Amino acid sequence: MAERIPNNVVIKTREMHTNGAPLRVIESGFPSPRGDTLLEKLRYTREHLDDYRKLLMREPRGHLDMFGAVLVEPDDKDADIAAMFIHNAGYSTMCGHAIISLGRYAVDSGLIRNLSSPETRVTIQCPCGLVETFVEYKNGKTGYVRFNSVPAFVFATDMTVDIPEYGRVLVDIVYGGAFYAIVPDSQYSFRLEDVAPDVIRRAAAATTDALKAQLKLSHPDNDDLAFLYGTIVTDGQDGQADIPSTHVCVYGDKLFDRSPCGSGTTARMALLHQKGYVKLGQSRTFRGHIKSEFLAKAIQEVTYGGRKAVVVEVSGNGYYCGSSEFSLEEDDVIGRGFLL
Numbered sequence: 001m002a003e004r005i006p007n008n009v010v011i012k013t014r015e016m017h018t019n020g021a022p023l024r025v026i027e028s029g030f031p032s033p034r035g036d037t038l039l040e041k042l043r044y045t046r047e048h049l050d051d052y053r054k055l056l057m058r059e060p061r062g063h064l065d066m067f068g069a070v071l072v073e074p075d076d077k078d079a080d081i082a083a084m085f086i087h088n089a090g091y092s093t094m095c096g097h098a099i100i101s102l103g104r105y106a107v108d109s110g111l112i113r114n115l116s117s118p119e120t121r122v123t124i125q126c127p128c129g130l131v132e133t134f135v136e137y138k139n140g141k142t143g144y145v146r147f148n149s150v151p152a153f154v155f156a157t158d159m160t161v162d163i164p165e166y167g168r169v170l171v172d173i174v175y176g177g178a179f180y181a182i183v184p185d186s187q188y189s190f191r192l193e194d195v196a197p198d199v200i201r202r203a204a205a206a207t208t209d210a211l212k213a214q215l216k217l218s219h220p221d222n223d224d225l226a227f228l229y230g231t232i233v234t235d236g237q238d239g240q241a242d243i244p245s246t247h248v249c250v251y252g253d254k255l256f257d258r259s260p261c262g263s264g265t266t267a268r269m270a271l272l273h274q275k276g277y278v279k280l281g282q283s284r285t286f287r288g289h290i291k292s293e294f295l296a297k298a299i300q301e302v303t304y305g306g307r308k309a310v311v312v313e314v315s316g317n318g319y320y321c322g323s324s325e326f327s328l329e330e331d332d333v334i335g336r337g338f339l340l
Contacts, residue, residue: 096262220305
């Protein structure tokens with residue numbers, strides 16, 4: 001049974017963004033989910049506390065493209081903190097842009113005891129696994145953040161899918177902490193740089209919807225991780241290692257990522273590595289729609305669930321925007337959350 005939000009609720013948050021992508025860090029007022037493991041807590045939150053997600057992510061307090069993180073007690077003994085990720089449609093198993101901002105937040109908020117320069121190590125337990133994060137720390141001030149992904153692997157290449165309005169499209173399916181379809185913009189007969197965000201949003205969302213109807217995914221660790229999270233549309237510049245490559249990730253309920261997407265960048269690097277476009281240790285720069293950039297490189301080859309996989313390092317910057325205190329009046333039905 002869902003827990004009703006009390007009329008006297010007060011929820012405090014810290015507002016951040018990573019390369020343009022918003023992150024609302026819930027600091028207090030969100031009930032503690034039950035469960036022994038992070039995935040059990042995530043399942044409990046989905047089944048019993050989902051009204052809190054809607055309150056914080058949807059209008060009038062949020063918007064279609066809002067993203068949030070709920071910090072909970074980790075069950076992994078090697079983790080400093082644990083996080084559940086929330087958005088307009090539900091929950092995420094991984095979010096690289098959230099990890100980057102959370103790394104800074106954890107150090108600045110006193111959640112990390114062992115501080116060191118020039119970087120402080122922060123281990124963050126995510127639903128997909130443990131993510132090792134390194135936060136620039138000099139003279140008491142935090143800066144850029146880099147993280148090492150969970151093992152990323154290619155699930156399928158050159159899949160064909162029939163999409164209403166777009167016809168037959170060729171896609172790759174890759175896991176980077178979440179499963180994505182990766183598609184060059186030429187498959188839709190447009191160029192990323194020439195079209196408005198809603199054109200990209202519609203094409204990517206239609207691809208995700210079509211694939212969900214026919215694609216059967218599996219994950220080596222847990223069936224809760226085996227779902228298609230979204231579609232990444234790229235500029236097709238896979239072999240141009242000396243110039244930034246643009247891609248856009250659309251996930252959740254048509255959420256348009258402002259950043260280059262951390263887990264999406266991880267997935268794309270795994271694909272480029274398998275196809276021979278990048279070597280181990282070779283860096284690539286990826287741009288989002290607003291021209292913000294992540295730097296990435298495959299740093300280790302591993303075997304994961306019987307598949308060839310890589311660990312990818314992704315770097316970016318998280319920034320503070322302010323703080324918020326949210327409440328809910330008893331008769332405010334609309335204020336419990338809506339999407340336009």
